Amino acid sequence: MTSVITNRVAKIKFGILSPDEIRKMSVTAIVTANVFDTDGAPIDGGVMDTRMGSIEPGEVCPLCGNKRDSCVGHFGHLELAKPVIHVAFAKHILAYLKATCSNCGRVKVPEDEREDLLKLLKDLEELKLNYLKKRLHEYIRRRASTTTTCPHCGQPTLEYKLEKPHTFFIKTETGFRKVTPSEVRKHLEKIPDDDVRLLGGDPQDARPEWMVLTVLPIPPRQVRPSVILETGMRSEDDLTHKLVDVVRTNIRVREHVESGAPEQIIEDEWELLQYHVTTYFDNEVSGIPPARHRAGKYLKGVAQRLKGKEGRFRGNLRGKRVDYSARTVISPDPNLSINEVGVPEEVAKKLTVPERVTPWNIEFLRRLVLNGPDKWPGANHIIRPDGRKINLKYVDRKAAAESLEPGFIVERHLLDGDIVLFNRQPSLHRISVMAHIVRVLPYKTFRLNLLVCPPYNADFDGDEMNLHVPQSEEARAEVRVLMLVEKHILTPRYGGPIIGGLQDYISGAYLLTSKSTLLTKEGVARLLAPTGYRGPLPEPAILKPREYWTGKQLISLFLPRDFNYRKTSTIGKASVLRCIDEDCPHDSIIIIKNGVLLEGVIDKSSIGREEPENIVHWLIKEYGENVAREFMDRVYKMFIATCEMYGLTMSYDHLAIREEVKKAIYDIIEEKKSEVNELIKLYREGRLIPRPGKTLEETLEDEIINAMSKKLLDEVADVLTQHLSLTNPVVVMARTGARGNPVNLAQMSGLLAQQTVRGKRLSRGYEGRMLPHFKPMDLSAGARGFVARGFVDGLDPLEFFFHTAAGREGLIDTAVRTSQSGYMQRRLINALQDLVVNYDGSVRATSGEIVQLLYGEDGVDPTKSDHGKSVNVDRIIEKYLKG
Amino acid sequence: MLNMGGKVNILEHELVPRHEIVPPEEAHKILKELGVEPWQLPWISLNDPVVRAIGARPGDIVRIYRKSPTAGTFIAYRYVVPEVTKKS
Ligand SMILES: [Mg+2]
Ligand SMILES: [Zn+2]
Ligand SMILES: [Zn+2]
């Protein structure tokens, strides 16, 4: 039954069907516009002639003898009474008409030149210089089209014009005369084969005159099946309707011609035939009214079936709907492993995995079969060795379970431990689809560990995700080895971890490891419980008056014995603190020696996401992703538990600052304001020196913005950093990198500072001023969008207005950026998708064109590199000298 | 260091990597090693300033010693074609 046919498609060539070819492939000529007789049976010679394929159940094809499931369908044909233009080719026809002589049919280039051009074309073809060939054709066409006298027969040539969509005209002394498709075809027939080649055509497979139809192929019935409505009425496909129109009009044209009707009547009918053939191909041609149903709906032409998002290409061939998939809302579950996904029981009962019955699993599968489709864990189908599929919903399941034998396949429910693919759109990079291990859970949402949010860019404000179940052993193995979440903690984008802690994980890590945290035995137990730690407790760091443990001791429990690590924490990076050595009072240098966290607080720099050289990064490099994943699964849970124990929260009071600090900030603002006033004074007195390439005004604005925005905020942030202590949870979040930054703090407790639009101070609105409250040409800070208050104090109405003006710009920016970058992404992927890194390390395109002799010029996989370098010598030295 | 009106030898410019025409026998060997036809190499236009400066002809293969941030010096080959046009 399954014989493998191995054959390579060497090439594909597109051409135009010749009238002879159409007749040859046709099984019947269409001769009547009547479709069904009075009994409802298809009429021979009508557009539903049974010879064009069997589509009714039980119907046997009179031609190939197959039933409807194996008859492929057969073309018919219609002899047109008069030729008609094929709309899709109208432009090409015009090009041929223009470039060739209407008298002798030759391309209008002199004989001697013609020989050279033909030879050049042949050479280019041999050298496969297709781009150049295309240019040459364009050149020939342009030259020939502008020649008015034929160099071969000396006749002046006719000037053609195309009126969209398919009417040709010739220029005469009095104006334009319409040319019939017959005349057009006659001209095209005259063009010699070599001349067709000169213009880039292919006389073998696409003679120009074939673009004017004399025979119309009638597609098989399979292409346009009729549907039976609930009322029992039969409804025909749009194409069938259209074909009936074509056939009817065609017959009328023929009758008129044969009866010798007046020229005008024939022409009108002919025009109608052209209209029907055109709308049959494309019912959205501009310039003619689209054909409609009786109800007024537009009919679907052949082009409409292919075009657009829902069309055959984008809708059916490039994008497909699949079975064994599910989609629902996602929600977080920190208790899952990062490798897992929580699947609702309801979903698990619909998605199935085919499992082959063996002597070792037969009892297990029997139990599943007994449970049936409605009780999880159960099974939905049994596939017997002869290929018959039994739906367990409708059979005696006890008997079905008894009948199970090795060799049967049971389509069982999704179970814990199965592997599935999980995806969130937009699927912009490879980590938008990863493999997860199933955990069947109650309720109706998919659940995932918070640490895998970054690669999917997921949050839980209603996001939905898709799940797919691989159906073969090969697929499952491949998915497990290549796509499991833990294999993607490191990203090839920058050779660092993309999966990692965020928000509370980081605050928690800091709170746990800060020097002031001492834990009682009870506290230790509470923190270790979620990690699943089963080993002995370390010696307490403090014995008297009570036993106390440090958070650092708990972290050390999970580090490999020979792990060494050293890094400055995010806290230590704050410029005002100037932390350089290990003795700094902020405990900001992390030192791990032989698996013991000796010093330093853990924060964003050591466990954060998208943080190169964090602990997880080194664990993966030195111990493998399995060890790193386990570290994440266990230790990170402890961080969350710390937050819970500490009661991490944030309120208005945490942002309100003392009077003296307020005073200090106020002083800074005043100082800056007077700086600005000084600048304005200099400007007015003409003593301001313009910067290179800038006008005086621009220089002034630049200086003011510089003083009033970033510099000012940084200074205020520094003051706040010094005055707000790390006992303040808002400060903890900002300084550890969990959420927000010192500038945000300054904007809340201090001031929002200068508001800008397009990098300029606010100035548009009234003449010389933004709002009528200001004097014209007032350049002072307050009149140009300076906000001297923060969110804690609240903004005054003018300040609020400034803030909204700047805020809107941000919204527009994001809206514009996302659409633009999405389109750019599509273009890039289309251009790069079939580049392959070969075994010799070279990057090549589909037909073997070399793009790069060695991938990345050094042949290094960035996932395994160190910031793009293949080895990190420092790390190796550190490891072996200090270890 | 403006060179007003005078000719500049672009080959001496710091940002122009070293280009050289590969002798035919060697070119043949390289193509065989890579298992490609000449047209499957990346192309360079005959009108490229450096190609004109070193006097390469259509059909020649040019070797370029490029400075690379990842690999130090990286050798690339280019197939000289009469004219490179945009893909239409
Ligand atoms: Mg969301
Ligand atoms: Zn058939
Ligand atoms: Zn002529």
Ligand SMILES: [Zn+2]
């Ligand atoms: Zn310090």
